[in-house]
Amino acid sequence: MSVTALCGGVGGAKLALGLYRTLPRGGLTVIVNTGDDFTHLGLRVCPDIDTVLYTLADLANPEQGWGRRDETWTMMRVLESLGGETWFRLGDGDLAMHILRTRELAGGASLSEVVGRFQSRLGLSAHILPMTDSGVATRLDTEDGDLGFQEYFVKLRCAPRVRSIRYEGAAAALPAPGVIDALAGDRVEGIVICPSNPYLSIDPILAVPALRAALQARRVPSLVVSPLIGGSAVKGPTAKIMSELGIASSPQAIFEHYRGLADALVIDASDIHAASRVPVPVFATNTLMSSLGDREALARFVSQRIGELAPPGSGRPEFSPSSIR
Amino acid sequence: MSVTALCGGVGGAKLALGLYRTLPRGGLTVIVNTGDDFTHLGLRVCPDIDTVLYTLADLANPEQGWGRRDETWTMMRVLESLGGETWFRLGDGDLAMHILRTRELAGGASLSEVVGRFQSRLGLSAHILPMTDSGVATRLDTEDGDLGFQEYFVKLRCAPRVRSIRYEGAAAALPAPGVIDALAGDRVEGIVICPSNPYLSIDPILAVPALRAALQARRVPSLVVSPLIGGSAVKGPTAKIMSELGIASSPQAIFEHYRGLADALVIDASDIHAASRVPVPVFATNTLMSSLGDREALARFVSQRIGELAPPGSGRPEFSPSSIR
Numbered sequence: 001m002s003v004t005a006l007c008g009g010v011g012g013a014k015l016a017l018g019l020y021r022t023l024p025r026g027g028l029t030v031i032v033n034t035g036d037d038f039t040h041l042g043l044r045v046c047p048d049i050d051t052v053l054y055t056l057a058d059l060a061n062p063e064q065g066w067g068r069r070d071e072t073w074t075m076m077r078v079l080e081s082l083g084g085e086t087w088f089r090l091g092d093g094d095l096a097m098h099i100l101r102t103r104e105l106a107g108g109a110s111l112s113e114v115v116g117r118f119q120s121r122l123g124l125s126a127h128i129l130p131m132t133d134s135g136v137a138t139r140l141d142t143e144d145g146d147l148g149f150q151e152y153f154v155k156l157r158c159a160p161r162v163r164s165i166r167y168e169g170a171a172a173a174l175p176a177p178g179v180i181d182a183l184a185g186d187r188v189e190g191i192v193i194c195p196s197n198p199y200l201s202i203d204p205i206l207a208v209p210a211l212r213a214a215l216q217a218r219r220v221p222s223l224v225v226s227p228l229i230g231g232s233a234v235k236g237p238t239a240k241i242m243s244e245l246g247i248a249s250s251p252q253a254i255f256e257h258y259r260g261l262a263d264a265l266v267i268d269a270s271d272i273h274a275a276s277r278v279p280v281p282v283f284a285t286n287t288l289m290s291s292l293g294d295r296e297a298l299a300r301f302v303s304q305r306i307g308e309l310a311p312p313g314s315g316r317p318e319f320s321p322s323s324i325r
Numbered sequence: 326m327s328v329t330a331l332c333g334g335v336g337g338a339k340l341a342l343g344l345y346r347t348l349p350r351g352g353l354t355v356i357v358n359t360g361d362d363f364t365h366l367g368l369r370v371c372p373d374i375d376t377v378l379y380t381l382a383d384l385a386n387p388e389q390g391w392g393r394r395d396e397t398w399t400m401m402r403v404l405e406s407l408g409g410e411t412w413f414r415l416g417d418g419d420l421a422m423h424i425l426r427t428r429e430l431a432g433g434a435s436l437s438e439v440v441g442r443f444q445s446r447l448g449l450s451a452h453i454l455p456m457t458d459s460g461v462a463t464r465l466d467t468e469d470g471d472l473g474f475q476e477y478f479v480k481l482r483c484a485p486r487v488r489s490i491r492y493e494g495a496a497a498a499l500p501a502p503g504v505i506d507a508l509a510g511d512r513v514e515g516i517v518i519c520p521s522n523p524y525l526s527i528d529p530i531l532a533v534p535a536l537r538a539a540l541q542a543r544r545v546p547s548l549v550v551s552p553l554i555g556g557s558a559v560k561g562p563t564a565k566i567m568s569e570l571g572i573a574s575s576p577q578a579i580f581e582h583y584r585g586l587a588d589a590l591v592i593d594a595s596d597i598h599a600a601s602r603v604p605v606p607v608f609a610t611n612t613l614m615s616s617l618g619d620r621e622a623l624a625r626f627v628s629q630r631i632g633e634l635a636p637p638g639s640g641r642p643e644f645s646p647s648s649i650r
Contacts, residue, residue, distance in 0.1 A: 042428040072399040075424070079424070082443065093399045096400045096407060
């Protein structure tokens with residue numbers, strides 16, 4: 001079975017790991033959010049891509065979810081002593097990725113080429129694709145002013161009330177090589193929207209017009225795994241942002257958010273009472289991924305549902321990848 | 326007493342430390358070689374400046390002489406696993422300097438401004454001055470071809486036979502702010518050429534025309550500390566290069582090398598037999614700086630000789646700093 005997953009950082013990467021470990025070798029493609037990429041201290045940092053790479057390569061820090069295991073923090077200590085910016089923490093091992101990436105990008109490589117080299121060096125058989133090689137930057141209009149993603153997310157710890165979110169550069173962005181094929185090619189058998197933050201992690205991906213069009217015109221089942229558990233997010237500001245945007249944090253709202261892009265919804269069993277009016281199949285299970293076993297179990301559950309779902313119905317416009325790229 | 330020292334990396338920095346610890350507060354200015362600065366992995370690395378900063382701030386690695394004490398090497402390990410270049414080893418703490426410097430230079434700061442900030446952050450009362458804010462690059466014509474300094478020095482461990490050495494950009498380089506004043510200003514009472522490699526560490530400094538002219542026109546005593554001990558260098562390729570250039574590695578040759586720029590020569594007691602024809606005062610002492618006590622003792626010896634030496638004789642052209650800068 002061959003599955004394409006859309007995901008952001010920590011939460012989505014957990015399901016991506018489950019899929020990676022339960023699908024046949026080479027069966028997983030992950031299209032990753034790049035809207036929170038930024039240049040910090042002169043280095044190009046791609047937090048979600050690195051989280052996915054580290055997670056699949058078993059290099060991720062198991063406690064914090066982001067960053068590397070067995071990390072040291074000597075650079076940050078010295079940087080602090082020199083009066084440098086320390087609000088965004090870069091581990092010493094993590095730095096190697098940013099230094100190499102920055103250098104290769106400056107040398108003319110595309111982000112997807114750089115990610116491809118990392119993936120290969122880390123020995124991963126999954127295909128990790130940035131959503132685009134163009135620059136897309138998630139920005140938030142908040143009650144504390146217009147904020148870049150990392151300023152909002154890391155520096156201000158998601159405290160400012162969000163009024164709206166935009167994805168600068170997305171309208172003109174092209175999907176990275178391989179992305180359209182991963183959604184509309186002959187090999188893919190199903191699409192999974194991971195339980196990442198819909199606004200901060202998945203929407204930047206869907207803001208790339210040709211990518212969204214390919215997903216809308218899909219010929220294989222697409223399934224959303226809700227990031228909510230009991231109406232809250234496991235981690236991160238999903239429910240807080242929904243509330244600030246005047247949206248109830250329910251499976252129904254998650255379905256509405258992805259209307260036209262999903263053929264089924266996987267929710268946590270604790271949310272089943274709030275899913276009665278979702279007009280696509282809803283599958284309830286345990287979606288809390290505390291252990292590796294949980295991740296594999298949810299991945300198997302998702303793969304099985306994909307296998308059972310009928311291909312998306314007719315009445316949807318015909319789609320040809322060549323019309324986009 | 327106020328002394329200006331010219332120096333390169335490890336060996337010269339040892340004497341600079343001795344001077345720093347024995348001169349009155351604020352009494353030491355160090356003009357540092359930048360000919361071995363280079364851009365590596367996209368980061369601007371200034372090995373001699375950092376060695377001087379670390380040495381004076383008691384942050385230097387006491388075993389290897391270069392780099393920081395209590396260093397970790399996580400970035401290099403990860404870089405190696407990703408297939409990055411590892412021939413030039415950058416410690417994790419050391420990286421903070423390179424990252425900050427690269428960013429500040431990219432933001433329009435001059436190297437001397439960046440070094441001034443580091444010096445201040447490290448709480449140093451010595452004035453650390455790069456020889457120039459212009460780019461000067463030491464290159465070697467060798468039997469293995471034309472080599473950049475770090476390629477020769479670190480990657481090939483000084484193995485190729487040297488035919489000639491040049492300092493690209495030096496002819497057009499201006500001394501960094503403060504350099505001329507440190508050589509020709511009213512406060513300076515003596516100049517010390519540290520026991521650094523004459524060809525690789527001191528000559529790049531002297532290749533900056535206005536700097537050399539200021540030294541030639543000095544009004545205070547200038548004293549060279551020979552880098553040779555028993556006709557050999559303590560560390561590094563000084564004697565090897567002298568041999569390859571057809572020069573005997575003797576105090577006499579060191580004097581000839583600096584003719585017109587030095588009013589006295591300090592040599593190791595083991596070289597006294599080979600110094601009989603040096604036409605300036607020669608002072609013999611222990612110049613091997615194994616311990617901190619050795620460094621302070623040599624520094625005191627040098628300061629005392631400066632105090633005793635008559636100002637450079639007349640017959641030298643009058644020099645005014647304003648004629649140069």
